[in-house]
Amino acid sequence: MDSRWDVFLKGGPVVDPTPAIQVREILGNDDLRRVPTFEQRIWHNPQPTPPSVLRVWADHGGAVWVAAPVDAPDDWVGLAVALPARDRRGWYLHSDLTGVLSAWRSRGIGRRLKERQRDWARRAGYSRIGWTFDPLRARNAWFNLQHLNARVVAYYEDYYGILDTSLTQGYPTDRLFVEWPVGAEGPPLPEGPGEQRIRVPRDIEALLQQDPGKVRATLLDVRRQFQTAFAQGWVVAGFEWSDVPCYVLRPAADLNASREG
Ligand SMILES: CC(C)(COP(=O)(O)OP(=O)(O)OC[C@H]1O[C@@H](n2cnc3c(N)ncnc32)[C@H](O)[C@@H]1OP(=O)(O)O)[C@@H](O)C(=O)NCCC(=O)NCCS
Numbered sequence: 213m214d215s216r217w218d219v220f221l222k223g224g225p226v227v228d229p230t231p232a233i234q235v236r237e238i239l240g241n242d243d244l245r246r247v248p249t250f251e252q253r254i255w256h257n258p259q260p261t262p263p264s265v266l267r268v269w270a271d272h273g274g275a276v277w278v279a280a281p282v283d284a285p286d287d288w289v290g291l292a293v294a295l296p297a298r299d300r301r302g303w304y305l306h307s308d309l310t311g312v313l314s315a316w317r318s319r320g321i322g323r324r325l326k327e328r329q330r331d332w333a334r335r336a337g338y339s340r341i342g343w344t345f346d347p348l349r350a351r352n353a354w355f356n357l358q359h360l361n362a363r364v365v366a367y368y369e370d371y372y373g374i375l376d377t378s379l380t381q382g383y384p385t386d387r388l389f390v391e392w393p394v395g396a397e398g399p400p401l402p403e404g405p406g407e408q409r410i411r412v413p414r415d416i417e418a419l420l421q422q423d424p425g426k427v428r429a430t431l432l433d434v435r436r437q438f439q440t441a442f443a444q445g446w447v448v449a450g451f452e453w454s455d456v457p458c459y460v461l462r463p464a465a466d467l468n469a470s471r472e473g
Contacts, residue, residue: 233289233321235279235328239270247276250288254311261293261309269295273336274305277328279312279321289316292325294333297342304391305333307343326360326392333394340394344371344387347434348416348427350457353388357451357459362390364448364459367438381420383428386435388448408446409458410437 238244244267248260270276273296278288290312297306307329312321333341345352347367356362366389374384412434413419419427438459446461 232281232283233279233319233324234282234285235277235290235324236285237328237332238276238278241267243278244270244276246288247291247293250278250291251309251311254291254313255309266293269293272296275329275332277325277332279325289313290321290325292329294329294341303338304340304342305329305336305338305394307341310343322355323359330392330394338394341392342389343392344368344389346416347386347388347438347459348383348412348431350412350414350416350451350453353412353451353459354453354457356390357448358453360392362392364388365391367435367442369435369439381427382424383431384435386431388438406463407449408441408461409452410434410441410461411456411458414455414457 238247241263244263247263247266251257251260266276274294277292279290280286280288291309292307292311293309294305294307297304307326310322310325310329312325330341342365343356343362345356347353357364368387368389370384371387372385374382413427413430416427419430441461445464447464448459449462450460452458452460
């Protein structure tokens with residue numbers, strides 16, 4: 213089934229530079245019906261997105277993409293889902309899900325899903341893509357801020373509410389909201405004096421197994437640091453990977469100076 217977005221975008225399958233993997237937009241109901249089961253294979257969440265919701269998003273300003281080996285196009289290994297969204301600055305594309313099966317991670321597939329999403333967004337007339345992620349997920353922060361160069365624009369306290377402990381793992385669902393410009397790369401990490409760091413655990417999954425109470429306390433501490441820093445005009449300028457990974461923050465004026473320079 214072709215939607216009007218398919219006709220409008222003329223978005224046929226894109227074969228990525230690595231010959232083994234193809235990222236393509238899916239539009240037919242047979243494919244959309246497969247998404248919830250696949251979503252659960254990545255996130256193990258009890259309530260995946262219903263196909264009827266995906267159908268509506270895919271037809272009305274959003275899209276669903278899958279990544280799969282070129283020679284096995286039905287053996288999906290990655291998924292991305294986005295929907296139209298609006299805030300006080302206008303319309304943007306909100307990326308609700310991006311995930312890769314654990315056995316296929318760190319092979320560039322996540323990046324290719326995001327790049328495909330960005331190409332699509334550009335052709336659809338969006339100027340930015342936004343999404344949220346858990347501030348304690350250091351590898352996600354690294355992927356979002358350093359690989360993709362997305363920029364943090366807000367901190368949401370307990371965004372979803374604690375609804376299902378198997379999904380939230382018992383700690384509040386705080387989220388950083390990031391934006392990724394569609395037309396240009398974000399600014400480089402600014403240099404210069406005046407910086408602060410917000411440290412996060414290197415391996416949140418391991419810490420959750422060992423000491424879930426510590427994760428909750430860490431999150432509350434990280435929340436306090438972000439909220440204080442943002443209230444004082446600091447912005448996240450990047451993320452550093454080390455034994456103790458950390459967000460690097462700089463005064464907004466420094467970042468603006470770097471952008472202008
Ligand atoms: C985040 C995710 C989509 C990245 O996909 P990917 O195919 O592994 O990404 P790429 O290979 O393009 O990039 C890999 C980078 O992402 C980082 N990364 C982020 N999360 C990761 C994870 N759970 N496992 C492995 N690498 C991860 C890696 O550190 C790597 O950076 P490095 O090579 O400099 O160390 C994927 O890891 C994933 O599905 N994670 C679980 C689901 C999730 O958290 N999704 C995002 C929030 S909805």
